[in-house]
Amino acid sequence: MIYFDLLIKEFINLRKSIGVVIVLFLVPIFLIAVMGFAFQDNETVYQIGFVNLDDPNSDLNDGILTSLKNVSAFEVIEYETEEEAINNVKNSSISGCLVLPKGFDKSHEDGEADAKLIVDNSHNVSSSVIEGIIGRFFEQFNTRIMSVFAAEMVYQELEMGDDPNEAIEIAKDYVIHVERSPIEIVKEYIAPISNENSMSGFNQTTCGMTAMFILFLCILWGSSNIIDEKITGTMSRLVLSPIHIGTILAAKLTYIGILSFFQFLIFFGIGHYVFDVPVGNVTTLIILNIVFIMQASSLGLLVSIIAKTRISAIGFSFFVIMLLSPLGGLWFPLEIIPKVMQTIASFLPTGAFMLAIENTILKGASLVSISHQLLVIVVYFILTFGISLKIGVLGKASA
């Protein structure tokens, strides 16, 4: 009987450690759902731009657009100018863009037309897929065009009543000796440095792990630090003093922030000098990280206020980190997950951070160009810090 009393006592005590329950049971379920959804085998539809700078009434140009729209992997968006399309590729609204230049149809008649394919090579998975699909698309298109050209050649060379075998020879000769495809793709990459610089390998890992360990330091260590002060009563002493609560919290955040900033410097220093991770716009990179650290520290503060015990603070911290890491693309590039999850990620502080840091290190983005992502992170900071101030840092915590 005593054995059962002891056993029941353990379960009764578990009520006080709800954080542990969350970590042990809810987080794995959540991770299974998120990771499963992220890597399921559904066909991805890429948004691709189309710009026709040539004759809008051309049958060829119209035929290319119609055929392109029939490719199931593409959702085609038409643009008036090449610049507009490139901007949308740059800000990741579309995955790539096909441009038919002025005189395209006329050049095609001479068998020398060039179509321009613009892709963002920083997204190396999607850019490779698009290059492959477009290449195959024009291969099929060229086959059709060349059959027409061969027929034309035969028509020009032969007269009615000639030997049909001669016609076949003429067609064969054309196809064998033609110097180039009627339409060829000229590829253009918008990442400024090289095709090697994409969010893969060390680039993704350095950014993702920096963000994740900033979360660990700010949320786990930050919340434990405050909980410890609540348990020992020193936080009560501070609150009883004439210092404003905002000053107490700001000092805490700064302390955690400085440690996290060193963490960022070390991670990126090693990433850059040992693994050739680009840093892009250094000013933007530093400010982005400072804003992210402020937000993460503030989240730690909120966890410390919600959690009553050290163990529940650890539980809550793990829950938040395990929630934000995969959803924000810290473990794998965002481009490989479904569009809906990419959209969710862009509204999370981690997702916004990854999108912004990608633009910063690969494209040298300025603060203005990542202002949308910065805004998302700042909104989270204001919300979490504001709630913390409103609730107040005290409250009885117990070991």
Place this chain on the structure above:
Amino acid sequence: MGKDLLSIKNLVKTFQGNKVLNGLSFKVNHSEILGVLGPNGAGKSTTFSIVTGLLRSDRGQVEFEGYSISSHLKKYKKSIGVVPQEISLYTNMTIYENLTFFGKIYGVRGKQLKEKVDELIESIHLIDKRNSYIGQLSGGMKRRVNIAAALIHDPKLIIMDEPTVGIDPQSRSLIWDLILRLREEGKSVIITSHYVDEIERLSDRVLIFNNGEVVAKGTVDSLIHENCNHKKYIVEFYEIDQQLLNRIKQLEDVETIEVEENMVKITSTEDNKVIENILKLSSQQKVEIKNIDFKKTSLEDVFFYYTGRGLGN
């Protein structure tokens, strides 16, 4: 200088429909040690949370030297020192570092801070331990530093919650001396304790809280004198009989009754009549009495009289 240092009027505080303070009022004079007694749930903690500025009352006023603390909270916080029941110190910092830090957050700086820290370390008899970490100190030493941390900014009013709980007699005696010295220096102290001897020894006046109100106040002597007509008798039986106990409880002269095994503690305003009646009843019930004792009224008895509970319950 007015007479009242701290004036608390008609405090009302309700938590989730439960009225914790019910129009509580009291005053603290200059250079006075005010002892506060009350059973658990009497409203002591809530009152101190309000008096220290941590909590706002639903109704009522707290005035310090004539001004409302809520409208001058920062100024008020500089004037008070709070000694929490827990050892609220940084264990990874030394005594000197702790006191210096707490001095700084109250705006004490430079030479003045250094002198004050040295003075306090001397007054708590820990000069040779000044560079020891808090975690390395004994319980009594920690308690002394805990008090010193509340005195670093020279407050006019010190609020102490169980300042000597669980410590050795030597540290206790040192803390008592320190508290008495504070009064000599013109400071006022509010002290709560479950040790009745501590309150009797230190307090100029005593307040007894119960159910969110001050149910008794005065000097220790006056409280005992006012209640000395409540005699306490202890009747010990060889084996108590439930039927006899029920009949004793029904006696008119019995005001309160406490039963501990075979011992019955009774308070009564009648001198010996109650004992006569108990002797009669025990004779009728044929229950033998082992011993009858009469106890002089103490502060603990006064507390029990007003709250129906013993100190520490």
